[in-house]
Amino acid sequence: MFQKILIANRGEIALRVLRACKELGIQTVVVHSTADADAMHVRLADESVCIGPPPSRDSYLNIHQIVAACEITGADAVHPGYGFLSENAKFADILAAHNITFIGPSGDHIRIMGDKIEAKRTAKRLGIPVVPGSDGAVTEEKEARRIAAEIGYPVIIKASAGGGGRGMKVAHAEADLQIALQTARSEAGAAFGDDAVYIEKYLEKPRHIEVQVFGDGFGGGVHFGERDCSLQRRHQKVWEEANSPALNAEERSRIGGICAKAIADLGYSGAGTIEFLYENGEFYFIEMNTRLQVEHPVTEAITGIDLVHEQIRVASGGGLSVKQEDIKFNGHAIECRINAEDPRTFTPSPGTITHFHTPGGLGIRVDSGVYSGYKIPPYYDSLIGKLIVHGRNRVECMMRLRRALDEFVVDGIKTTLPLFRDLVGNADIANGDYDIHWLEKYLAKGE
Template identity: 50%
Template sequence: MTPIRSLLVANRGEIACRIIRTARRMGMRSIAVYSEADRDALHVREADIALPIGPARATESYLDIARVIDAARRAGADAVHPGYGFLSENPAFVEACEAAGLIFVGPPASAMRAMGSKAPAKALMERAGVPLLPGYHGERQEPDFLAEQAARAGYPVVIKATAGGGGRGMRVVRAAGEFAAALDSARREAAGAFGDERVLIEKYLDRPRHIEVQVFADRDGRAVHLFERDCSAQRRHQKVIEEAPAPGLDDARREAMGRAAVAAAQAVGYVGAGTVEFVTDATGFYFLEMNTRLQVEHPVTESITGLDLVEWQLRVAAGEALPLAQDAITRHGHAFEARVYAEDPARDYAPSIGRITAFNAPRDIARVDAGVEAGDTVSVHYDAMIAKVIVHAPTRAEALGRLHAALLATDVAGVTTNLDLLARIAAHPDFAAGGIDTGFIAREAATLLAPAPPP
């Protein structure tokens, strides 16, 4: 084992603050890095020390591997935690940390590369026995051949870029006559976004649920799952509200998904925290992708298990065995997380920037993981998420009531937020019934995105 005494957090915002909190509890010295735009940011104020790493533009600061490694050396860090986003799934960053003698709090570069491209990852999962949607994820890319594979899978199908994510390079095709134009469009977008025009074909589920499983593995090959999360409340393929456990999921499927997720982690020699994402419907569950990092929504898993996942990450990175075996991991109650964004849902989710003049949250009934305080500024340069509101209760109904109350009691002034949208989702009868699909927000837009009454 290699003890971690000083931890550099190669990130910003709420996740940096979240990691610093656990590092402090474990007796570690926390080191923040910041761009010129974040000179006075909350994560800078909360860390034991903070070092500048460049201009506001992320490519010249938070995404600059050399600058981050240099900061770690200057600060005397033992380890680097990447958070999520930025360099968290960049295998070159893992290798740079190792070359500098730093512990990387995350999986090996080989696991990242194995899961970094959708098509090879699906081929690997197929060999490991993890269920896949019908389709094609091979190397051949001739348009006529791909059209044949789409017909074999059966329409509707979805064309996906093999690199990247976030819905870019993705097109749903409902009939054979639409395929050629959709393929051209997907390829152009994929080439522009990721520099890679390759695609894969999958059967499209009209009303799927998005359910993911939290996995953990140590350096000795032991792997466990920490149950599942339902992330079906999405807008434009981006999660908005997550919950754990998934409502209406029977024990047999829950156990099968857990086993499949562990098999996926072991197939790539995984180490640390990861998330295996599935789409599900009445017929079964199917591998979507694996995120080789800590997820934004990890607090709902922490809430139902009573475990600190960042602490687990740090212990595993230091060479310790997993703290618990599978049969010792239990769940209690129900949890929700709502992502508070500085954006205007009524204006096509346009980001809202400016100075936050007030920020009040009901911390007596909710856990609030925030990256800002009153007086801080939301910049145009970074992600628009400013906080997460997390609640836990013995039952789903109680937890949902608590979530709605917490959202109504949260106040952010100075920028526009999605708080009204979140509260309306929490109050919607279909959401209350449980088991919504990923198209819920788009279908209910007339209700969920109606103009709010003036304050």
């Protein structure tokens, strides 16, 4: 097991990893920008190192400074959390060259899954169902028209190196294709420095289903069930559930088994999430995230297994603590992402939190690094906390969530709490009857 882990992140995820390290008896080092000097994870860590000014490029994305912090403090491993350098293959390679363990997959696996086209090819080879579309990058309009005609309209054009909804355009008919292709390539080049795009069949009312997987580092793999992340705004997840209200036990077992086998065949090590669009009983691969997900707590709630403990255990060479037959699903869990944003316009709302009170009681968990008097900086992601609720079934979970949202108090800034209080009372949400377009339609109607 590791002696000292450096946590290369901030906010609630840094605190989440720190707690896991403390439970395992591992010394902790956190890095921080000058803007985060008073953050909770900085206060609680065994050691802290300031690595630069507020802009991410000068601090949390500064590989040289983070490696230097490891050498100064004697950290023998780095946990990247999510975001920032968590899916940076170069970072993983550099750490390996300095004999520091990256708590995550190999640089090669990060590279494969970071390229959307190569990831799709790999998924197909591993037996994972994929969305019909191009086998590689599409550069010519003539080729795009041929592929679109073969798979049928509507089609979606996506940036190969993309994410977060950038470089994505839908063509509902042939007349729309030229401008969609040009716009997607232009956005991709501007956002990612790579204008490569590919084409897929556009599904009209799919759900977003993702399967939590782990490779044990020795050629084995397991799955921890699925999460439903269909409530999204601009391709960003807002509300996540485990298990999905849309799947039955047979579908869950089938797609989970496919994913676990694929991870084993890939020789993958650590946590990963294989994401799908699901429509009419069929799963279609979107991408694989080679890191811990924001929404991992709902999986922990229904399995009782600490996924960060498993990450650390696998990275240290100890393999997984459970086999597939040991993983049982108990009840239902929902996570709401509480952001420092206007609940309707989603405009960021940095500022000082004058009062902060979290709900409690059976089945309630809040992952947050903020406190009364904490100043939300304007430089980073607006997530200030996650409310995770667990119940014996979805009905109990929803009732408990309603109560927890009423108890949650964040004063001094605007947050998305009012949005969730609206959603928990909506009939479609109560019935689990929603898809990836539902939330944006709901917001557009101003209900």
